[in-house]
Amino acid sequence: MALAVLLLAALGPLLYDVVAVRAERPAAAWRTELADQLANRTLDDPWVLAVAAALLLLGIALVVAALTPGLRGVLPMRRADTRVRPGVERNAAAQVVRDRAMEVAGVLSVRVRVGRSRVRVSARAHFRDLDEVRTDLDSAMHHAVEELDLAHRPALTIQVSRPAS
Structure with a gap:
């Protein structure tokens, strides 16, 4: 500019x-x-x-x-002070979301991709009903995205499936 x-x-x-x-x-x-x-x-x-x-x-x-790549890999966080511009790297945000997803009972594995405007979560469930896991995972993921305190709340896409046997 x-x-x-x-x-x-x-x-x-x-x-x-x-x-x-x-x-x-x-x-x-x-x-x-x-x-x-x-x-x-x-x-x-x-x-x-x-x-x-x-x-x-x-x-x-x-x-x-x-x-030069700039700051595309950094997601801006809410500003409490106008002198500071906080941000979190996408990989770190994905790790936080992944950790919260693994805490949900019945989740076997999770794959998380964090983009600039969307968080995609793909989970594998093993011993609980898929609908119950999806409900618990949805609640946990919304809470995890809130914890990140991002300036622009990303859309959340969650997929839950059974592992191939």
């Missing part, structure tokens, strides 16, 4: 001047001076080389910024 505002501030006057020239008004003095300078300087001029090096570094910085 900051880069977009910076580019708008830098390129806005240029765009305005181009539109003014197209509307048959005279070009701005700074633009005619810049055009004269660019026409008179050679490629081995120190100023041209310095500007080219600066633009090269800016381009490399933009490519690096585009390729």
